[in-house]
Amino acid sequence: MNITLDEIAHRAGVSRSTASRVLNHHPHVNPAVRERVWQAIRETNYQPNHTARSLAIRRSQVIGIIIPQPIHTLFADPYLPLLIEGIAHTCNERQFAMMLELATSTGNHPYLHIGRRGFLDGAIIASAVEDQFLLQWLQQETIPVVSIGRIISHPGIPYVDVDNRHGARMVVEHLIHCGYRRIATITGPMNIIAGRERYMGYCDALTAAGISVQPELVIEGNFSEESGYIAMNTLLRFDPRPDAVFAASDMMALGALRALRAAGLTVPNDVALAGFDDIPLAAAMTPALTTVRQPIAKLGQTAACLLLDYLLNPPAEPTVQRVILPTELVIRESCHKQP
Amino acid sequence: MNITLDEIAHRAGVSRSTASRVLNHHPHVNPAVRERVWQAIRETNYQPNHTARSLAIRRSQVIGIIIPQPIHTLFADPYLPLLIEGIAHTCNERQFAMMLELATSTGNHPYLHIGRRGFLDGAIIASAVEDQFLLQWLQQETIPVVSIGRIISHPGIPYVDVDNRHGARMVVEHLIHCGYRRIATITGPMNIIAGRERYMGYCDALTAAGISVQPELVIEGNFSEESGYIAMNTLLRFDPRPDAVFAASDMMALGALRALRAAGLTVPNDVALAGFDDIPLAAAMTPALTTVRQPIAKLGQTAACLLLDYLLNPPAEPTVQRVILPTELVIRESCHKQP
DNA sequence: TCACTTACTGGGAACGCTTCCAACTACGTC
């Protein structure tokens, strides 16, 4: 049914070997023969069979993108799309394809296809949630893996991350600099390292300024708008209420803003607000949100580079690559005390 | 290096054929033999080679998800994530894997891998933008395809879609019912069928109520927050200004809201606002947005079902499946005139 | 006891490609 390399060889009057050599741009093929083969390829619109090729060369030119959480919880903000765009950028460049491996909320087959030998050359863990499935899989897997975000329990896995801790510290220092002292934080999930590190950056800034961290001003959220709303309502019950809030994600900052509005308070005059991520909405909201920008697409791009470099020429001696990308403070309107 | 079926067969003291039969749950295998083979599989942690299997059975159990536009423009709202989640749901259920085929903003190799024979069993077009690449690819491709959204120029392609036109009509009728008469619309891109159909629904509702469609009250956006903001500012320059606005996406409604706030106007008292999509933020914003809910995950799920059903047992006579899923009006606070 | 089924098993070709190896040319070179 489909045209094979044999068919091409026959049409060009050469052997399969020669046709293969032409296809793969090997040297030492007579120019005239080479042209005859290309002609046959063009005439028949021949496309080589990728599966057969993979089997023969024992590589698939496919990497997996592992998304350990139900996707809709993560895609609620544009983090993952940008990450994937970054990965895709590198993959397209180097002729690799991407498989999506995700845990659905209902399905019970996470990482279904990863285990099958020969299917993937390597994998990128898109968001390092250290759940049991992921850890169990890492335990027994043999293909090279690069993680977005450090995996504490597996220090041998190369990773790329942004400097969450420093970013958080910068933005909280900015709040302090603006004159706020009773600064609360709505953290990310503490089982995610980004959640923990942003919290640590918050602590760093307070401690450095001689302000003690008050446990009641620390509320754990899950990065979603809703959780920011709930956390802010909790914070508003304290007396005196915080005069500034650092939300560990812009979506949570958005939720906090909604709670503040509902309580009749204005930002930044009654309460200052800062976020993390710099999603497009952050610049668009009123007041425009002061936040920390992270180079998300770059993150994905770098992770893919790390993985593909490794795959294309594996290093002689094993070295674990680690890359930390810088974050950037974006000052807007949500934490300036109006005179 | 990796364990093969031959190794398993040898360990269990049987032929490769028998080992294969055990692996694939064929009948007519002696129970004792069967158990010996399974034991060898467990002991060695054997995983069958997917590539070799694909080659032999001439199926890959992989479908492609084709995303014809730079992903970040589409992922700006949670549409695509939910769609993918729906597709993944069906795929996980039936042991299929998903390849992501996306056009990056910089890359010039869209649909890179689709052409390679044997790589994909079928494909889902995630968002029917009729650009040249897509049409060109459809022209020459041979694998089964299902589209999310109708592709006008290729009526032979099965598709799944939501009833955009009726949904838009419902929400505009609701505005009319609330007493608004000078109703503007911010449409989606007119080269996307969803954009056109929502606009037609808007026209339907007005016409049915005996209101004529005023060209100056129709502004084309691109579904993004920013485009909603810009369009609303344009609308505000007209005198008399519209008393209600139907934005063809919630993100654009959000942008419109920002423009209205900036102009010192309140929703719904000065201007009513309605959206389309029912993204999570729609319920969370102030005022909560009246909008049209579309079953996005269901859309993906259905598309995947259509495709996989077709792949698993191709129908004898060719029939083009078409499915239209209903939309639902969600009434909240943004279009009730306060007494 | 003899066909005749039925349950089970192994051999080997096939899937479509890559690549090693050997062989064959043509061209100088001593």
Added chain:
DNA sequence: GACGTAGTTGGAAGCGTTCCCAGTAAGTGA
């Protein structure tokens, strides 16, 4: 004129599966 040598080619053995086909052993009914 024998002898490398480099360029060029085809044959054939893989890659790790599936599955058809033939064959054996055991069970069944006349």
